[in-house]
Amino acid sequence: MQSRTSSSSRVFRGGGPFKEGLKRQRIELSLPLIAATDLDDWPGGVRQQFKAIQPLVEQILKLVKQVDGLQGPLVPEIWDDGDAVACWRSQNLAAVVFPTAQTLKRVKQLAEGPDAPSLLLIINPQWDERGSDFGFGPWRREKEETAAMFQTTYWLRQQRVYGDLVRVFRAHPGLWQAYVGQAFAGGASGGPTELLLELPVRPSYQQIEDKLRAMPEASINKSIMERMDREFKFNKDSLNRK
Incomplete structure (x- = not known):
């Protein structure tokens, strides 16, 4: 199995999925542990995870920005400090990291608004589609439809079974x-x-x-x-x- 760095670079170098017409993509990155203890992999919670994911996201964005039509400086935005939801955005490209069910409405506005970027990435969403994160009834359907707009182009997740x-x-x-x-x-x-x-x-x-x-x-x-x-x-x- 390829390493996390080499396999993700292979996917995004040259803008492969984007050039194939995938303008709304989901990415799931396996994070390197930092400051882990013998009892807790992430004693600092999601904010500590953000420190681990930030350099990985920046590496991916550097590759994607080399593609024609996606160039331009990216401006970082904090969407939710408590849940470490952040966005890197330019006129042509945007990436939302750790989006939650509560921020899906804002993701939809970004994806469908008049200033929608040519490529929008969501990275390591925090919601659980199988549980109650999306609520119930019409609210759930709306959030499920928004999440379904994004096709997974890279996924690496590990678990103990x-x-x-x-x-x-x-x-x-x-x-x-x-x-x-x-x-x-x-x-x-x-x-x-x-x-x-x-x-x-x-x-x-x-x-x-x-x-x-x-x-x-x-x-x-x-x-x-x-x-x-x-x-x-x-x-x-x-x-x-x-």
């Missing part, structure tokens, strides 16, 4: 992929990976779980004591790398 590290990845125009890290022997992230599945749509948690159950060495097939032992080794290795 019964003790094993799973990364879900997509780089436009490729398929969605799910990889499992070799935490089978107690190893931490960054080790060898194995492709679990490849689909045209984002894999569900249940699909990932079903694939892991078919792997005898996966933690999901181990006893509770074995999983606890592997988790202890994983945490120990993670702390030793800091």
